[in-house]
Amino acid sequence: MSSSISPTIDETLREEIILRPDMILDDRDLMQALIAANERAMGGNIVDLRGIAMERLEARLDRLEDTHRSVIAAAYENLAGTNQIHRAVLRMLDPVAFEPFLHDLAGEVAQILRVNCVRLVLESSQNDNDPAIRRLGDVLSVAEPGFIEDYLSDGRGAPLRAVTLRQLSEGAPELFGDKAQSMRSEACLKLDFGPGRLPGLLILGSEDPHMFTPQQGTDLLAFFAGVFERAMRRWLQ
Incomplete structure (x- = not known):
């Protein structure tokens, strides 16, 4: 008989994330990794409009940052x-x-x-x-x-x-x-x-x-x- 064990996150890290969710939201690379994991979980036959919108917003933000620097x-x-x-x-x-x-x-x-x-x-x-x-x-x-x-x-x-x-x-x-x-x-x-x-x-x-x-x-x-x-x-x- 097999049992499935749900992976758990370190309790200290979990509490830190709950107390300070902005440290994830402000980390672009981490957010992109979470979005990619969510898309894989949904399967290939589902269109994630929210993800597409976020990608477009990120591209626009990159252009605005380039303009700002210029x-x-x-x-x-x-x-x-x-x-x-x-x-x-x-x-x-x-x-x-x-x-x-x-x-x-x-x-x-x-x-x-x-x-x-x-x-x-x-x-x-x-x-x-x-x-x-x-x-x-x-x-x-x-x-x-x-x-x-x-x-x-x-x-x-x-x-x-x-x-x-x-x-x-x-x-x-x-x-x-x-x-x-x-x-x-x-x-x-x-x-x-x-x-x-x-x-x-x-x-x-x-x-x-x-x-x-x-x-x-x-x-x-x-x-x-x-x-x-x-x-x-x-x-x-």
Whole structure:
């Protein structure tokens, strides 16, 4: 004669579960194991709609958690970018003379922004051979009127944006000089110096092809360009 003995759970563990059922409910792996055991007990010809609903809720929860992590990561990245631009602006406003202002732009400001090259293009209708411009040749270029529009539109006459981000096979030699071949992306900040003045262009060049891409936001760079415009107006008076 055979007897069936029902498996029992340790009494101490049983009492702990009764007192604290949430420790099972909050454990996803344990709950999934219990649900799987329940489905096996019901047999293969029974559809457990509650189990299907729970699986769908779990999938939705996973997607929400992924979205939550992505939003937090984007927020931290945006905060870091904001702090970076603010530091660059404060450093840019330190010099009280034009030449140190531009030298810092290609030096410490470029380092804060983590770019490999900074170029300022000013349009002029005169053939300017000012010695100061020659001394600033590592950062300043003087171009004929219309150059900036052609450069930004690639000669196609497309509408110009305040900030243009694009990837490069290489940089323009007339702007980047011996660094042109290593440039892989650039941010072009169109500058407005006020009524009656020709436009300017501030170019941030990077060897990283993913540093500046058309899919990125431009609000922070537009703010930086606005501060730069106002700083430059002091020297152009």
